[in-house]
Amino acid sequence: MKIIHTADWHLGHELHGFNRRVEQISFLQWLSNTLLTQKADVLIVAGDLFDTVNPPAAAQKLLYEFIGNNHKQIPHLQTILIGGNHDSASRLEAPTPLLEQFLVRAVGRLPRKTDNSLDFEQILIPLYNKDGDERAVLAAVPYLRPSDLPLPSTLEGDPLISGIRLIYDDVVKATQQRLQKNCGLILTGHCYMQGGDISSLSERRILGGGEHALPVDLFSNKVDYVALGHLHKGQQVGGRQEVRYSGSPYPLSVTERDYHHAVRVITLDESGHVAKQESIAVPRVVKYLRVPNRGALSLPDAITALENLSLAATDFGLDLRPFLEVVVQLTGPEPGLRSQIDQALETKLVRLAGIQALTMGDENSLADISQAHSLDAIAPQEVFCKLFEQKYRQKPDTELTQAFGEIMHDLLEQSGDEG
Numbered sequence: 265m266k267i268i269h270t271a272d273w274h275l276g277h278e279l280h281g282f283n284r285r286v287e288q289i290s291f292l293q294w295l296s297n298t299l300l301t302q303k304a305d306v307l308i309v310a311g312d313l314f315d316t317v318n319p320p321a322a323a324q325k326l327l328y329e330f331i332g333n334n335h336k337q338i339p340h341l342q343t344i345l346i347g348g349n350h351d352s353a354s355r356l357e358a359p360t361p362l363l364e365q366f367l368v369r370a371v372g373r374l375p376r377k378t379d380n381s382l383d384f385e386q387i388l389i390p391l392y393n394k395d396g397d398e399r400a401v402l403a404a405v406p407y408l409r410p411s412d413l414p415l416p417s418t419l420e421g422d423p424l425i426s427g428i429r430l431i432y433d434d435v436v437k438a439t440q441q442r443l444q445k446n447c448g449l450i451l452t453g454h455c456y457m458q459g460g461d462i463s464s465l466s467e468r469r470i471l472g473g474g475e476h477a478l479p480v481d482l483f484s485n486k487v488d489y490v491a492l493g494h495l496h497k498g499q500q501v502g503g504r505q506e507v508r509y510s511g512s513p514y515p516l517s518v519t520e521r522d523y524h525h526a527v528r529v530i531t532l533d534e535s536g537h538v539a540k541q542e543s544i545a546v547p548r549v550v551k552y553l554r555v556p557n558r559g560a561l562s563l564p565d566a567i568t569a570l571e572n573l574s575l576a577a578t579d580f581g582l583d584l585r586p587f588l589e590v591v592v593q594l595t596g597p598e599p600g601l602r603s604q605i606d607q608a609l610e611t612k613l614v615r616l617a618g619i620q621a622l623t624m625g626d627e628n629s630l631a632d633i634s635q636a637h638s639l640d641a642i643a644p645q646e647v648f649c650k651l652f653e654q655k656y657r658q659k660p661d662t663e664l665t666q667a668f669g670e671i672m673h674d675l676l677e678q679s680g681d682e683g
Contacts, residue, residue, distance in 0.1 A: 266529060
């Protein structure tokens with residue numbers, strides 16, 4: 265059996281106002297062909313299919329056209345869509361009656377029964393090869409919101425980490441009880457793991473920030489593979505080969521231009537265990553440029569570098585022009601910065617995706633400076649904590665931050681449902 269693991273598509277995403285539709289279409293076409301050539305049996309998308317809870321109609325159309333095309337090419341292909349922190353759980357699950365006819369399961373939120381116990385029938389999904397033999401059971405755990413977790417008063421230690429650990433323990437136990445002979449156990453998750461390499465300009469810190477990064481030992485060693493989403497850089501976690509972020513299929517910011525964007529291919533043997541893992545690089549149809557390549561230039565040197573920028577002579581359209589970020593070192597205020605850069609780029613076939621102005625003596629990294637000057641790059645929960653500390657001279661306790669997180673998620677869900 266072959267499984268392809270991907271995540272963080274962020275359909276509908278724009279980069280500094282520029283449309284990414286051409287890149288997204290190119291990736292989905294490539295992925296359809298890869299599923300066919302790899303003779304895949306299962307596709308797992310581990311969260312953040314869309315960039316916002318209320319994605320544009322064009323982005324939703326891309327997803328459904330992709331599903332329909334796959335079903336025509338590979339009728340036995342099972343597709344599992346996991347809700348991420350950018351997704352609206354209800355929006356993702358709404359077309360379930362239709363999607364199931366295409367062997368697609370969407371799990372947007374953690375399902376519970378009327379007695380509040382976990383509804384394992386909704387998240388434990390048997391996986392079959394092309395001959396109809398069950399080779400694994402997938403425990404489809406989506407992004408866990410604070411409201412999904414047990415009450416803090418019932419837990420020891422950090423209630424967020426302890427609550428998530430308890431959920432995964434229960435899920436693994438329930439899955440093992442359903443495993444048939446020669447079947448593997450696969451988990452999903454959309455979360456921030458300890459030691460994960462993050463892109464601070466495009467990834468929200470969820471569950472209260474880095475202090476609530478999850479330890480890898482919450483995943484049982486009895487699990488054959490853990491398909492993760494959220495971090496955009498493909499990587500293993502905690503030295504465990506079977507716990508993996510697939511990474512995003514294309515850069516979500518210029519800072520991710522050097523990432524190896526790929527999908528993971530997992531081959532299970534006849535006993536349901538992982539026989540082979542490999543990554544397949546996603547072709548990049550748009551270039552991502554930075555001037556300078558590393559560090560920063562004085563404004564005169566930056567202008568010279570931009571004027572001498574070597575680019576393709578043929579214009580294949582705005583949507584295929586390279587993205588460009590310019591990093592300038594300044595000694596003081598420079599009111600004409602943008603106009604000078606625009607003038608230097610007047611005849612250049614690029615899309616200016618950001619100007620970073622660093623001041624002399626500033627020891628912060630580019631990512632830190634960008635976050636400090638751009639409110640939309642800071643997670644709402646981080647803003648809340650900073651304002652609370654400023655007003656009350658102390659950090660908010662865990663229950664208060666958890667309550668704020670629940671309110672934020674309810675608001676995001678409502679805004680997505682009303683669109």
